[in-house]
Amino acid sequence: MALFSRRKKSADDAVTSAPDAAEAVETPADEAPVTAAEEAPAAPSIGISVQAFRGVGAEAGPEVSLPDPDAKPAPAVQTAPAAPAAAAPAAEPRLPLAPASPPEQTESVPGMKDNVLLREALKQVEKGASNEQLLGVMRQALQGHLFIRVNGDARAQIAEGKPLAVAVVRDEERQFMLAFSSAAAVRDSVKLEADPSSTSAVAQPSTSVMQQVVAGDFAGLIIDNASAPHRVVFPTELLQKTLEQADAEMTVKTIVAAPREQDSATRAGEALAETRMWVAVNDGGADGQVGIAEAQTTDGKRFLQLFSHPLEVIALGRGDRPLPFEPAQLAKVLAGHTEMAGVVIDPAGPTLIVERDALARVLELAPATED
Incomplete structure (x- = not known):
């Protein structure tokens, strides 16, 4: 019918x-038919x-480094969510933000x-x-x-x-x-x-x-x-x-937007080993250093912020610049910064935190280091 x-x-x-x-x-x-109004909708x-969106991102990103927690504050943007499940900025949410879950x-x-x-x-x-x-x-x-x-x-x-x-x-x-x-x-x-x-x-x-x-x-x-x-x-x-600028299959975004299951983080971690993501960077301070945005939970854990599309970076309204991030780049950052607890995907919501143990497939891509 x-x-x-x-x-x-x-x-x-x-x-x-x-x-x-x-x-x-x-x-x-048994669905009842609707009745017509007098006029058709105007466009x-x-x-x-x-x-506002043209030219976002770049073909390839420069080498960037995470801020050193023991050094003077770096120009990277950092957020401190109230709980591990909410990595969005602490400011009162407004559109286009969405709940973490x-x-x-x-x-x-x-x-x-x-x-x-x-x-x-x-x-x-x-x-x-x-x-x-x-x-x-x-x-x-x-x-x-x-x-x-x-x-x-x-x-x-x-x-x-x-x-x-x-x-x-x-x-x-x-x-x-x-x-x-x-x-x-x-x-x-x-x-x-x-x-x-x-x-x-x-x-x-x-x-x-x-x-x-x-x-x-x-x-x-x-x-x-x-x-x-x-x-x-x-x-x-x-x-x-x-x-x-989108992943044709929307693999990561689909996992993040779907109801949470026991293996959601694991599936996301496996997808990150095969999917280009984006990071949020600023143009640095007077020294020209470029910093990648990260989030820090109340218990001190540090998570790299990853984004499924440049629009996810823009949505936060922080003025950061989206930069494409290949799986090999993510592997290199995680391998070089063992203190990183994992990644948080799409902080503007819905959000998914992927702990380091679920990123084994990504870490396999890291170049071997000499003893």
Whole structure:
């Protein structure tokens, strides 16, 4: 059964989208159809400065060293979380920060899991949101899945190998692909249409949706278009830049954002041996020394701060510069600083601490030292 009531499709609100890796999801048969509003939604005019994100990071990083605890204070940024599980700055959290622990999984429509982190980030967006806040939403949009609206039966289109007829919003010569953080947001979107369609919802990995926008004839991506002011518009150029600096599989970010399991830290440690991460550095003081940010717990343990994407560094608002960090570089730092207790991933939240004993695969990459 389709998610909404039926109408004939219109060429103005459908584009084609490859069905690869798509998962069709539907509501139970007793789900009541929604009623249409009088007017279709206008394309949001929220803007975002690509300049705020363009050029983040570098092709390769310079040699950097951790601060020496016995020396004079180094220029590296340090934080002191209240407990080992919370490595975010002690200042009162504000968007785009998130709780250290992943949120509980919810389903706004039975059988259709929400992207809870994205949904909660969008709730904090108000009219006139800053670029930093919008980039904070972007970092949460990178994990998990997004829902897209499909005119007609998505399951049937996938089964027949047809391109998905994906709903869009048009603004004069521009068209924006629509995506949603939850099935409830999809339903709210359809309520605004004058002629509600037979619409199903399909869940796809977030990065797959973004790649479709970049590869297609789109001006950008609108997330939760009917939830103003809690909606965002991401220009295609920003999506492209974000994807260029992301791990295609989102391996580490997926582990960190998922509910904690007994082996979460172990799996993260193994992934770090194969995944490029990022560190936060500053430009140093008068001596030009460059420092990598670390966190220190109340019991004195020191953890290197690692980030799954440059946006995670920007989210902290400390003015640090994201720098790519390969597994071999991480191994070298850990091997050379045996006092380091491990690493803390994505301090802006959700956060995962990986102790040194879970980083055995990383340490195997360290160059052998001569006796």
